[in-house]
Amino acid sequence: MQCLFEFFIKLYLVLTSVLLKDVVSNELWRTVDSNGWRASSAPRIYWPPPPAESESNGYLRVRCNGGLTQQRSAICNAVVVARIMNATLVLPELDTNSFWHDESGFEDIYDVPHFIKTLEYDVRIVMNVPKITAQGKTKKLKAYKIDPPRDAPVTWYRTTALENIRKYGAIYLTPFSHRLAEKIDDPEFQRLRCRVNYHALRFKPNIMKTSSDIVNKLRSEGHFMSIHLRFELDMLAYAGCFDIFTPEEQKILLRYREEHFPEKTLDYRKRRLLGKCPLTPEEVGLILRAMGFDNTTWIYLASGKLFGGKRFMKPFKAMFPRLKNHSMIRSGELEENIRGLAGSAVDYMVCLLSDIFIPTYDGPSNFANNLMGHRLYYGFRTTITPNRKALAPIFMDREEGHASGFEERVRQVMLTHFGAPHKRIHPESFYTNPWPECFCQMKPRNHADRCPPNNVNDVLESRFQNKEDVEVEATNQTDSTS
Numbered sequence: 001m002q003c004l005f006e007f008f009i010k011l012y013l014v015l016t017s018v019l020l021k022d023v024v025s026n027e028l029w030r031t032v033d034s035n036g037w038r039a040s041s042a043p044r045i046y047w048p049p050p051p052a053e054s055e056s057n058g059y060l061r062v063r064c065n066g067g068l069t070q071q072r073s074a075i076c077n078a079v080v081v082a083r084i085m086n087a088t089l090v091l092p093e094l095d096t097n098s099f100w101h102d103e104s105g106f107e108d109i110y111d112v113p114h115f116i117k118t119l120e121y122d123v124r125i126v127m128n129v130p131k132i133t134a135q136g137k138t139k140k141l142k143a144y145k146i147d148p149p150r151d152a153p154v155t156w157y158r159t160t161a162l163e164n165i166r167k168y169g170a171i172y173l174t175p176f177s178h179r180l181a182e183k184i185d186d187p188e189f190q191r192l193r194c195r196v197n198y199h200a201l202r203f204k205p206n207i208m209k210t211s212s213d214i215v216n217k218l219r220s221e222g223h224f225m226s227i228h229l230r231f232e233l234d235m236l237a238y239a240g241c242f243d244i245f246t247p248e249e250q251k252i253l254l255r256y257r258e259e260h261f262p263e264k265t266l267d268y269r270k271r272r273l274l275g276k277c278p279l280t281p282e283e284v285g286l287i288l289r290a291m292g293f294d295n296t297t298w299i300y301l302a303s304g305k306l307f308g309g310k311r312f313m314k315p316f317k318a319m320f321p322r323l324k325n326h327s328m329i330r331s332g333e334l335e336e337n338i339r340g341l342a343g344s345a346v347d348y349m350v351c352l353l354s355d356i357f358i359p360t361y362d363g364p365s366n367f368a369n370n371l372m373g374h375r376l377y378y379g380f381r382t383t384i385t386p387n388r389k390a391l392a393p394i395f396m397d398r399e400e401g402h403a404s405g406f407e408e409r410v411r412q413v414m415l416t417h418f419g420a421p422h423k424r425i426h427p428e429s430f431y432t433n434p435w436p437e438c439f440c441q442m443k444p445r446n447h448a449d450r451c452p453p454n455n456v457n458d459v460l461e462s463r464f465q466n467k468e469d470v471e472v473e474a475t476n477q478t479d480s481t482s
């Protein structure tokens, strides 16, 4: 942890120096020194291959739901569940008609052959439940439907689910988001999650191509940052911070809230002081400026439809005119294909590859959470998570006309609540932070942290080592898949 300590000291010195702002922002463009830690999700104990077809306990079907990233975690969970149960996994079904009003299936978003190949030593994956012949008739094996308990523990899959899959030959778990506990004691299962999330799940070539085109354009000007601006109807309604909106807008938010969330008294001032209110685009701009980023900074904006229209974006654009989103950069020919889940996938890739990533709301936003974990895994990339609770009183003072020392105070908060890499602390999610399970050291103090030696699970190891750099994969996507 020495390195992190030094990093803070360095930042502190930098912050109090004369050159203050410039140096801070310069420092942040770099990745953080990992002090000998590197990403590794290969097994560290003997890991037998999945059971042969004839020894499988049955077929596992799952139906994922939610947005792109919630479904992504569900896919990781499905693979782990199949492994736990010695079951054959049927390619997970994505939700086609939820939030995104999108028809995309797994095959439209992810590279299926790569997915199956990468996981061949972990689980057997098939495209469909097989047909069976009974009493002279051939028909599809019917999967027994189960709605698993939320965050079901491993034991539930080893008992209830196992009994049913053995009895019926196939089970269908639906819905399947958050249906396996995030906390699993066996680190091998957690590493399997990382293998799925960071190695097996690769977007389809057209999505990778669009993303790397965007990244290359932004990079040609130097570095760039990405911001996940969660200033969208559902999030704002959920947060319940309505006072900044017009009466018309408030009506819309309130209606959405009544339809989707439990009733609650919402005191704007209180909610804001608790850090419950998403940052407005203007607040994000003010934070960046206080940290020393100037109007030449290239910013990629990942977001759905921003609520409240241009009124909120205007002050931000005035501070940071070099602002782009995927519909502004992408090439015309791909326009038709990159929508809904696929559009979200492009945002995901660009945010993953950006030099700095700033989520403005880290509540129940799986997109930002998974990206934080993914960026940590791919080389300790800088993520800045503004502490809304600590910033709220500073913004409120400014709104009430007490603006003196504003930038200084914002910098102080950003310094102390920076969000530098660290091992997971409760209640952080495994998907937000897969450290320590999916990281290792060549010269560890603790034996469990040792990187797997090359002679153990040779095959697995070499397979994963070759893929450490996602950028190479991203830019070479066309070559490798054609």
Ligand SMILES: *[C@@H]1O[C@H](CO)[C@@H](O)[C@H](O)[C@H]1NC(C)=O
Binding pocket: 048, 051, 057, 084, 085, 086, 158, 162
């Ligand atoms: C799965 O197979 C392994 C051996 O390959 C065995 O040790 C384990 O008990 C099996 N688990 C179940 C749930 O069948």
Ligand SMILES: *[C@@H]1O[C@H](CO)[C@@H](O)[C@H](O)[C@H]1NC(C)=O
Binding pocket: 295, 296, 321
């Ligand atoms: C940034 O601001 C300066 C004035 O402070 C102005 O001269 C310059 O044109 C601006 N650059 C951009 C890209 O807007």
Ligand SMILES: *[C@@H]1O[C@H](CO)[C@@H](O)[C@H](O)[C@H]1NC(C)=O
Binding pocket: 303, 304, 305, 306, 325, 326, 327, 328
């Ligand atoms: C991208 O920005 C343009 C121009 O500001 C806007 O009209 C469009 O809705 C944005 N698209 C997305 C997906 O945010």
Ligand SMILES: *[C@@H]1O[C@H](CO)[C@@H](O)[C@H](O)[C@H]1NC(C)=O
Binding pocket: 471, 472, 475, 476, 479
């Ligand atoms: C892409 O692959 C080629 C050969 O396979 C390699 O020479 C090149 O360096 C790769 N490009 C990047 C950006 O890594």
